[in-house]
Amino acid sequence: MLALAHERAVAIQAVLQASKVCQSVFQHLVANETLTKNDKSPVTVADFSAQAIVNTYLEKAFPNDAIIGEEDSQDLRGDTGKVLREKVHSLTNGVLSASQQLSEDQILKAIDRGNYAGGATGRHWALDPIDGTKGFLRGGQYAVCLALIIDGVVELGVMGTPNLPIDASKPDGERGSLFVAVRGQGAFQRPFSSEKEVPIHFADVSSTKDATFCESVEAGHSSHSDAAQIASELEITRPAVRMDSQAKYCSISRGDADIYLRLPVSDTYVEKIWDHASGNVLVTEAGGKVTDIHGNLLDFSIGRTLAKNKGVIASSSRLHDSVLKAVQKVLKL
Numbered sequence: 001m002l003a004l005a006h007e008r009a010v011a012i013q014a015v016l017q018a019s020k021v022c023q024s025v026f027q028h029l030v031a032n033e034t035l036t037k038n039d040k041s042p043v044t045v046a047d048f049s050a051q052a053i054v055n056t057y058l059e060k061a062f063p064n065d066a067i068i069g070e071e072d073s074q075d076l077r078g079d080t081g082k083v084l085r086e087k088v089h090s091l092t093n094g095v096l097s098a099s100q101q102l103s104e105d106q107i108l109k110a111i112d113r114g115n116y117a118g119g120a121t122g123r124h125w126a127l128d129p130i131d132g133t134k135g136f137l138r139g140g141q142y143a144v145c146l147a148l149i150i151d152g153v154v155e156l157g158v159m160g161t162p163n164l165p166i167d168a169s170k171p172d173g174e175r176g177s178l179f180v181a182v183r184g185q186g187a188f189q190r191p192f193s194s195e196k197e198v199p200i201h202f203a204d205v206s207s208t209k210d211a212t213f214c215e216s217v218e219a220g221h222s223s224h225s226d227a228a229q230i231a232s233e234l235e236i237t238r239p240a241v242r243m244d245s246q247a248k249y250c251s252i253s254r255g256d257a258d259i260y261l262r263l264p265v266s267d268t269y270v271e272k273i274w275d276h277a278s279g280n281v282l283v284t285e286a287g288g289k290v291t292d293i294h295g296n297l298l299d300f301s302i303g304r305t306l307a308k309n310k311g312v313i314a315s316s317s318r319l320h321d322s323v324l325k326a327v328q329k330v331l332k333l
């Protein structure tokens, strides 16, 4: 049996069920089901419910594994959290089987299993129940992102992208894919609607002149102006593809685009591991390379953040040196 086969299978089921909750919430989302967190970012009942579902699957299969999840249950507690809590309760039980049904209290506890501090030893999972919540709210791209980190290295990544067309050449065709990678075993895509996996890899582009790059929709998450200068330095003529969430990692890994630039907009923002862990192993297994703007590999061994890194550059291995050089020239590093 291949390494991590059981982890892979459980992660796929968990991400698939969480993705289904997100899809159903989007169709029925009402105004009082979204909150603004302290950092001004949004969170919805779907984020909480997706985290409760994934953590429940993980706890059942791997009771000794720790979890780093983006969300916590604080906003669902007490009188002020009652409306959201009840909604998250019914949504979560809506996708769990009869034997998995949870009380409100068990759901809060499941969400808070994601409070692990992280570190360099042992096994822990990193979960972003909805990455690109702003994209989710505007009907754009978002991703349910789950990764397994062992001794500080990302070994497994599974992402669910409910709104991403299965085939980029058919933008109006079927949507909803899972992207799966285990270190050393390649990268794969399968639709939600079938278990058939196909291998994916970067496009065979030999010069940055022929490349397409993608970046965040939100200029507050990645500098669009620096990216435009870097693109010009690389003689890129194709327009930037702006896309929310780690769906960008999925897109480059299957050759829809070639470069993902995430360029710092502030000196103080520190990237979170759940925003990059699953994308990191997917890109590497699809023939790509991921570093920060200094050319360092991302260090997932120091806790909940990527405090030793700044920004992210992901591209095919072939183009990475040229892209890094252009980034460093424009950012004057």
Ligand SMILES: Nc1ncnc2c1ncn2[C@@H]1O[C@H](COP(=O)(O)OS(=O)(=O)O)[C@@H](OP(=O)(O)O)[C@H]1O
Residues within 6 Å of the ligand: 041, 070, 128, 130, 131, 132, 133, 134, 135, 215, 216, 217, 218, 220, 221, 222, 243, 244, 245, 246, 265, 269, 272, 275
């Ligand atoms: N200032 C700043 N700089 C960089 N990144 C930030 C910043 N603020 C937030 N975030 C994180 O961005 C995550 C969303 O990723 P994207 O920017 O790729 O997508 S999006 O355009 O925001 O939809 C988003 O993830 P989610 O909260 O899971 O949506 C945040 O963790």
Ligand SMILES: [Mg+2]
Residues within 6 Å of the ligand: 041, 042, 043, 070, 133
């Ligand atoms: Mg968030």
Ligand SMILES: [Mg+2]
Residues within 6 Å of the ligand: 128, 130, 131, 132, 274, 275
């Ligand atoms: Mg995120």
Ligand SMILES: [Mg+2]
Residues within 6 Å of the ligand: 047, 070, 128, 129, 130, 131, 132, 133
């Ligand atoms: Mg999120």
